[in-house]
Amino acid sequence: MVEVKINDEVKVGGNNPCFIIAEVGQNHQGDIEIAKRLIKAAKDAGANCVKFQKTCLKEKFTKKYLERPYDNPNSWGKTYGEHKRHLEFSESQYRELFKYAHEVGILCTASAMDMVSFDFLVNMKVPFIKIGSGDSNNLLFLKYAASKQVPLIISTGMVDKSAVKTIYDIISAQHKNFCLLHCISAYPVPYEDCNLTVIQDYMNTFDIPIGYSGQEIGTAVALASVALGAKVLEKHITLEKTMKGTDHVCSLTPPEFQQLVRDVRVIENALGTPIKKVVTSEIPCIDKLQKSLVMGCTKNKGEILYPGDVKIKVAEPKGLNALHFEEVIYKTLVYDKKEDEPLNQGDFC
């Protein structure tokens, strides 16, 4: 089983439980206290990791793009640059957040939105680096990231399968310590666009752990992704869905995130084995309600049991398991038997 090693204790893929990432992204609204509350909420919800987004604005965007007006209800500034600057934490704030996450006891990292941010996160010694869908076509960056030999979790929104194969080839040329996440980059994703069965296609194509980064509303699709085999699950977390910001609408509140984690663990437990067998917990129901072979009428020793003479009923005491019906027909009774009496091995020959 392929596994990605995040650190000495945490491995992703193979038989390990699904690695659940609470994506704060920019839902902190540029406020470190909200960011801390989200870290704590992620921990309390049972997430395995909490994640931010790290951007070096000059590196990720052109000057002109940053000067573009950003006039909408989710904007934190007149231009896109002002908006993004408001949402960006400084190095010392990141140090504070990582320290806080460490104290709270949850893994903490960020997506590197560009090469400068990637180096920043490497220096911060984060457990792994996420590469978001914004870089799924950024082959230069992917090559750079692969060369750094740190564990990577890479999202694949906004590109088709051939580009995903290219991402796989680029990283696996350097190492196999990475996962690919199926992702559709819309906020929120219409359910009919989730194309969740892509997860299975990735699992059939790539020999690395596959996961899902979900931007759709609610938890149903995310839960289905785990049932389909996702070994990493990322969902946005927010304190309040009505807060200002592009991603709150497709985020989960702390109680919803907690329910998600609980349900993921139930699903993993329930997936069990593909071997169909009778399990111990079924025994009371077998005893109470499973049908067995009984006499359909009264017959005497030496008489032949014709098809209509044997019935299948819930009986007390039980007769032979009803699956043996065909073996009993046309056999001779060894004892006298009354209607409804159970038929057992040794009652016929």
Ligand SMILES: CC(=O)N[C@H](C=O)[C@@H](O)[C@H](O)[C@H](O)COP(=O)(O)O
């Ligand atoms: C593709 C990508 O990066 N997506 C991220 C992860 O899901 C998002 O959180 C964006 O940063 C966010 O939606 C941007 O919103 P605005 O443009 O209002 O800052």
Ligand SMILES: C=C(OP(=O)(O)O)C(=O)O
């Ligand atoms: C954009 C990101 O993720 P995704 O593509 O998985 O939504 C991210 O993690 O910053």
